[in-house]
Amino acid sequence: MELEILEQDACEALGMGAFLGVAKASDLPPKFIHLTYRPSGTPRRKLAIVGKGLTFDSGGLNIKAGAGSMIEMMKFDMGGAAATLGAAKAIAQLKPDVEVHFISAAAENMISGRAMRPGDILTASNGKTIEVNNTDAEGRLTLADALVFAEKLGVDAIVDLATLTGACIVALGDNIAGLWSTDDTLAKDLQQAAQTAGEKYWQMPLEDKYFDGLKSIVADMKNTGPRFGGAITAALFLKQFIQSVPWAHLDIAGTVWTEKENGYNSPGGTGFGVRTLVQWVLS
């Protein structure tokens, strides 16, 4: 495989203000990871898999506080990137006739004098502006620039995976992930792959009307909307960074970690997403 790591200066040159806003407070530098698998012959199709890669999510200045905030779980906030790289390892061994780009805008969401402030306005690499009304909705900021980057590669489809919202766990619990898609064929292909792989996804609506909840008077959008329907507004936010390529978003916040044996997984990280992604790429 080919590996390209974009350091902070390269991300700045590409205008990735949303991703870099999230990374500002950490002592650890952001890394934009782009790993490519190319088959030996002409690829049958070209795909991109994008994983949220927050190595730790403190919440930033909107710090995760109080019982139930799950701050002690937040090493799991790289579960999307982990699934992406896990799929890369398997795909490189299975050698399908498909070109696959594996992408993660990796960073740590922290607090310091250099932190992104609530109320800051960020400009993403597609030129859209974002009013940050909650620094803890950082995953969608990192994914925004990663999705713009993925579409520029000229792929036939993009799938992102992210431990994106607590609201998705409220909706679907810890054994079913949320699936949103702009393309019914892609949604169907993913559901077929998931069924073969033994993972559960439930398709959720991209209800355009709910984008009203993200309206800002100072920017193109806010990064968080009302509490109700929070997993849907998160998906609608991501959609702003896709132009026309078929795209699916998988919210895996509930499924990446388990405290107990549940018939599918042992305690710890579950690797959720890997099996479905590999099956989908091979299909």
Ligand code: 4TK
């Ligand atoms: C994400 N936070 C949210 O969904 C808000 C909008 C309530 C802040 C989060 O921190 N994303 O980066 Br468990 C979230 C994700 C998983 C879990 C709790 C909160």
Ligand code: ZN
């Ligand atoms: Zn967060």
Ligand code: ZN
């Ligand atoms: Zn997060």
